[in-house]
Amino acid sequence: MKLITAIIKPFKLDDVRQAVSEVGVQGVTVTEVRGFGRQRGHTEIYRGAEYMVEFVPKTKIEIAVDDVLVDQVIEAIAKSAQTGKVGDGKIFVFDLAQVVRIRTGERDSGAL
Amino acid sequence: MQSVWAADAPTAPSLVGVDKINSGDTAWMLTSTALVLMMSIPGLALFYGGMVRKKNVLSTLMQTFAITCLVTLLWWVIGYSWAFTPGSRYLGGASRAFFNGMTFMHDPDKKLSVSHLALTIPESVYAMFQMTFAIITPALIAGAFADRMKFSALLVFMAAWSLLVYAPIAHMVWESTGWLNLAGVLDYAGGTVVHINAGVAGLASCLVLGKRLGYGKEKMAPHNLTLTLIGASLLWVGWFGFNAGSAGAADGRAGMAMLATQMATAAAALSWAFAEWISRGKPSVLGIASGAVAGLVAITPASGFVGPTPAVIIGVAAGVLCFIAATSLKHVMGYDDSLDAFGVHGIGGIVGALLTGVFVSKEISGVDGSLKQVLIQLMGVATTVIYGFIASSVILIIIDKTIGLRVSEEQEREGLDISLHGESIE
Numbered sequence: 001m002k003l004i005t006a007i008i009k010p011f012k013l014d015d016v017r018q019a020v021s022e023v024g025v026q027g028v029t030v031t032e033v034r035g036f037g038r039q040r041g042h043t044e045i046y047r048g049a050e051y052m053v054e055f056v057p058k059t060k061i062e063i064a065v066d067d068v069l070v071d072q073v074i075e076a077i078a079k080s081a082q083t084g085k086v087g088d089g090k091i092f093v094f095d096l097a098q099v100v101r102i103r104t105g106e107r108d109s110g111a112l
Numbered sequence: 113m114q115s116v117w118a119a120d121a122p123t124a125p126s127l128v129g130v131d132k133i134n135s136g137d138t139a140w141m142l143t144s145t146a147l148v149l150m151m152s153i154p155g156l157a158l159f160y161g162g163m164v165r166k167k168n169v170l171s172t173l174m175q176t177f178a179i180t181c182l183v184t185l186l187w188w189v190i191g192y193s194w195a196f197t198p199g200s201r202y203l204g205g206a207s208r209a210f211f212n213g214m215t216f217m218h219d220p221d222k223k224l225s226v227s228h229l230a231l232t233i234p235e236s237v238y239a240m241f242q243m244t245f246a247i248i249t250p251a252l253i254a255g256a257f258a259d260r261m262k263f264s265a266l267l268v269f270m271a272a273w274s275l276l277v278y279a280p281i282a283h284m285v286w287e288s289t290g291w292l293n294l295a296g297v298l299d300y301a302g303g304t305v306v307h308i309n310a311g312v313a314g315l316a317s318c319l320v321l322g323k324r325l326g327y328g329k330e331k332m333a334p335h336n337l338t339l340t341l342i343g344a345s346l347l348w349v350g351w352f353g354f355n356a357g358s359a360g361a362a363d364g365r366a367g368m369a370m371l372a373t374q375m376a377t378a379a380a381a382l383s384w385a386f387a388e389w390i391s392r393g394k395p396s397v398l399g400i401a402s403g404a405v406a407g408l409v410a411i412t413p414a415s416g417f418v419g420p421t422p423a424v425i426i427g428v429a430a431g432v433l434c435f436i437a438a439t440s441l442k443h444v445m446g447y448d449d450s451l452d453a454f455g456v457h458g459i460g461g462i463v464g465a466l467l468t469g470v471f472v473s474k475e476i477s478g479v480d481g482s483l484k485q486v487l488i489q490l491m492g493v494a495t496t497v498i499y500g501f502i503a504s505s506v507i508l509i510i511i512d513k514t515i516g517l518r519v520s521e522e523q524e525r526e527g528l529d530i531s532l533h534g535e536s537i538e
Contacts, residue, residue: 045396046396046398047439049332051332
C-alpha cells in the first residue's frame with residue numbers, strides 16, 4: 001500500500017478528483033496549504049508598502065491506494081493537474097504501514 | 113457652517129415661537145444627523161477595521177464605537193457649550209453646560225430654543241448634528257496610531273482632545289465670536305475643524321507613540337479590504353449629511369454642496385487609482401477607496417462655496433497629493449501613520465482649505481476667490497496645525513508619563529483584540 005500526496009494548483013482540484021475517481025480511487029483527503037517552489041511568490045502593494053508574499057496558496061491531496069493502483073493514480077493526477085506552467089506542483093509517494101477502517105475495524109487492503 | 117448675518121440677528125441661543133421653525137429644514141437636518149453618525153459607526157469603523165491586521169480588528173472597531181459614546185457624553189457636559197455659544201474669541205461660554213436651557217415647551221407658550229447659528233431648526237437638532245461632527249473627528253485620529261495604544265490611554269486622550277482641541281477650534285472657526293470666523297476663514301463643513309485638526313493630531317500621536325513593532329520588516333497588509341470598501345462607501349453616502357447638512361437648511365446651497373461633494377469624490381477616487389496605476393503598475397481597491405475619502409475630505413471646506421467644476425479640480429488635486437502623502441511622504445519621513453490619518457485627512461484638508469480660497473464663488477456664497485482669501489485660509493490652516501499639533505502632543509506626553517500610552521510589547525505582538533478585550537474573530 002502507498003500514500004500518495006500531491007500538491008496541486010487549487011483550481012485543478014475538481015479535475016484531479018474526477019480523474020482519480022475514474023481509475024477507482026474510493027477516497028481523497030484535501031487540505032488548503034501554502035508553500036513555495038520554483039514559482040516563488042508575488043508582490044502585494046498597499047498604499048506604497050510592498051509585501052512579498054512568499055508562500056503561494058496550494059491544495060494538498062492525500063490518497064491511500066493498493067500497490068496495483070499506484071501508477072494509474074499517479075498518472076491520473078499528473079495528467080489532470082498539469083497546465084504546463086511553473087507552479088503545477090508535485091507528487092510524493094510513501095510506503096503505507098497500516099490502514100484501519102474505524103467503523104468496522106477492517107485492516108489494510110480491506111480498509112482501503 | 114455659514115453664519116447668519118443680519119442686523120437684528122441673534123448672537124446667542126434664544127427662545128423663539130415654534131412657528132419660526134421650518135419643517136423642511138428640520139427634516140433634512142434630522143436626516144443629516146443620522147447620516148453623519150453612520151459615517152462613524154459603522155462607516156469609519158469598517159474602513160479602518162478592514163485595514164488593520166486580523167489580530168487588531170475588534171480593537172479598532174471598539175475604538176470608534178467607544179469614542180462615539182464618550183464624546184456624546186462630553187458634548188452634553190460642556191463640549192457643545194464651549195464650541196457653539198458666544199464667549200471669548202478662543203472658547204465659548206458655559207451657559208449650555210449639560211444642555212442647560214435647551215428646551216421645547218409645549219404649553220403654554222409653544223416656544224423652543226434655537227441656536228444663533230441655525231435659526232430655523234430646533235437647537236436640539238443643531239446640537240445633535242454638531243455632536244456627530246465632534247464624534248467623528250477624534251475617531252479619525254485613531255487611524256494614525258492603530259494597533260498600539262492602550263484602551264485606557266485612548267479614552268483619556270480622546271476626552272482631553274475633544275474638550276481642549278476640538279471645542280476651541282470649532283469655536284474659533286464656526287462660532288460668530290471666534291477669531292478665525294471674524295477674520296473671514298471659510299470652512300463650510302469642517303476641512304479645518306475636522307480634517308486638518310484630526311490629521312495633525314494623528315501625526316502627533318504616531319510621532320509620540322513610535323512605530324508599530326516590526327514596521328517595515330513584518331507584513332502588515334490589510335486583513336479584509338471588503339470591510340474597507342464597505343466602510344468607504346458608507347462614509348461617502350454619510351458625507352452628504354456632513355456637507356449638504358452643513359447648509360443648516362434644505363435649500364439650494366445644500367443641493368449645490370451635495371453635487372460638489374459627489375463630483376470631487378469621483379474625481380479624487382479615479383485620480384488616486386490612476387496615479388497608482390501609472391506609478392505602481394496596478395489600480396488597487398484600497399487605492400480607489402482611499403482616493404474617494406481624500407476627495408470627500410478636500411471638498412468638505414469648499415462644498416458650500418464652489419460649483420461642480422472647481423469641485424472636480426479640487427478632487428483631482430486631492431487624489432494625487434494624498435496618494436503621494438500616503439505612499440511616499442510617510443516612507444521618506446519615516447513616521448508610521450498606520451492608516452494614513454494625516455496623509456489623507458491632514459493633507460486632503462489642507463488642499464481643500466487652500467483651494468476654497470481660490471475657487472469660492474460669489475454667486476454661491478457672496479465672496480469671490482482671491483489671493484487675499486487664500487492667505488486668510490492659510491491663516492486658518494496654520495492656526496489649526498500649530499495649535500493642534502502642540503496641544504495634542506502635550507496631552508499625549510502627559511498621558512505617556514502618567515498612565516502610559518502604549519501597550520506592552522507582548523500585548524502588541526499578541527494583538528489588541530485578545531490582549532485588551534479578551535476576544536478574537538478566529
